[in-house]
Amino acid sequence: MPEALRGRTVVVKFGGNAMVDDALRRTFADDVAALWHAGVRPVVVHGGGPQISAMLERLELEVRFEAGLRVTTPETLDVVRMVLTGRVQRELVEALNAHGPLAVGMSGEDAHTLTAVRRTARAGGRPVDLGRVGEIVSVAPETVRALLDLGRVPVVSPVARGTDGRGYNVNADLAAAALAAALDAERLVMLTDVAGLYADWPHSTEVVPRLTAGELATLLPELAGGMLPKMEGCLRAVRAGVRGAQVLDGRVPHAVLRALGPAPAPGTLVVPDPAPGRVPGRAARDVPARRQQAPTRT
Numbered sequence: 676m677p678e679a680l681r682g683r684t685v686v687v688k689f690g691g692n693a694m695v696d697d698a699l700r701r702t703f704a705d706d707v708a709a710l711w712h713a714g715v716r717p718v719v720v721h722g723g724g725p726q727i728s729a730m731l732e733r734l735e736l737e738v739r740f741e742a743g744l745r746v747t748t749p750e751t752l753d754v755v756r757m758v759l760t761g762r763v764q765r766e767l768v769e770a771l772n773a774h775g776p777l778a779v780g781m782s783g784e785d786a787h788t789l790t791a792v793r794r795t796a797r798a799g800g801r802p803v804d805l806g807r808v809g810e811i812v813s814v815a816p817e818t819v820r821a822l823l824d825l826g827r828v829p830v831v832s833p834v835a836r837g838t839d840g841r842g843y844n845v846n847a848d849l850a851a852a853a854l855a856a857a858l859d860a861e862r863l864v865m866l867t868d869v870a871g872l873y874a875d876w877p878h879s880t881e882v883v884p885r886l887t888a889g890e891l892a893t894l895l896p897e898l899a900g901g902m903l904p905k906m907e908g909c910l911r912a913v914r915a916g917v918r919g920a921q922v923l924d925g926r927v928p929h930a931v932l933r934a935l936g937p938a939p940a941p942g943t944l945v946v947p948d949p950a951p952g953r954v955p956g957r958a959a960r961d962v963p964a965r966r967q968q969a970p971t972r973t
Contacts, residue, residue: 680935681714683861684823688851688908689767690722691868693925703866704770706931707828711777715935716823719771719778719830720854722847723755723763730754741803742796743903747844752807752834755844756782759832768830778828783850784842786818789835791843809835809843811850814857852908856915863912864934865905866925871943872898872906882943888913889948909945920945 687707693699710717727745728738731754739746747755764780771778783789791809795802822829833850837843848865855863871882886894891910898906902922909920923934923942934940 680710680861682716684716684718684855684858685710685862685864685935686718686720686851686855686858686860687931688720688722688847688863688865689925690724690847691866691925693866693868693930694721694723694763695725696926699925699928700766700770702928703925703931704767704773706929707771708774708777709932710935711774711828717828718819718823718854718858718860719767719828720833720847720851721759721763721767721830722833723759726763727755727758730758741805742798743899743901744794744796744805744808744846745844746803746805747807749807752842752844756834756842759834764830764832771828771830777826778830779822780830780832781818781822782832783835783845787815787836788818788831789814789833789845789850789853791835791837791845793837793843807841807843809837809845811835811845811853812838814853816854816857819854819858846904846908848904848908849911852912852915852917852920855912855917855920860912860917861919862935863909863917863920864931865908865920865922866930867901867905867922868924868926869902870924870941871922872902882941884942885944885946887946887948891945906945913945913947918947 689703693703707717707719731738736750760782768778768780789811790813791811794805794808794810796805819829833845833847835843835845852863874881874883888910891906895906905922912920921934921942921944923930
């Protein structure tokens with residue numbers, strides 16, 4: 676583990692196939708525990724898309740996405756809360772605590788950690804009603820920091836309190852990005868079920884290895900589906916001061932340790948724009964990313 680990460684905060688968004696594969700969940704917990712033992716301050720933000728969709732189907736409620744975000748009715752929000760906090764978070768905390776009394780679960784609603792307003796979106800050039808889907812407008816990181824100072828690993832589910840006092844479903848990628856920025860994190864790592872941002876999907880599975888914030892901002896309007904909020908989150912985090920944000924394949928065992936290790940990292944890494952006068956390395960203009968439509972699961 677690089678010495679530069681010791682004492683620094685790393686926010687990891689846990690999602691994709693790793694969430695529904697017991698072996699991958701255990702290796703993810705191994706990675707987070709290894710970070711903790713190495714002196715890193717890990718924070719986990721988890722999604723629960725596959726489990727939420729499965730429960731909605733069991734209850735015969737509609738499953739619908741627009742602009743990469745889940746359309747959330749009040750009934751859907753009840754299921755989101757139940758699945759995220761009552762099942763997914765419990766399983767993840769249990770896996771982490773197999774390594775000792777490390778993890779503490781919490782929701783973004785707790786202590787008003789995440790505050791949101793109702794989010795609007797456009798799909799196909801038309802406005803769409805997402806229902807109780809929130810856009811984070813403020814983060815109160817004191818509770819998360821207090822847990823880190825106590826030597827704990829906060830595990831946060833992405834449900835936020837609205838400025839109107841109601842609960843809102845928040846995309847886990849964007850929640851992780853907002854929390855990383857508020858915590859002045861060294862790195863944001865997002866696990867998904869693709870290898871990274873594809874350069875020319877669906878014609879090629881070549882991954883763009885590195886992007887500056889400015890290059891990603893240029894590409895963002897061309898992205899679609901589940902990759903859109905991930906790359907939007909990376910861009911927001913880096914522009915807010917996070918030193919690097921990375922999307923990588925959570926289907927690969929020990930993906931987190933590989934991403935933070937000394938060897939060339941897999942996936943797509945987003946870094947701040949270079950200082951004036953510096954020449955950036957190979958990035959998006961060398962591999963022109965096309966419309967990203969690969970399926971992803973948050």
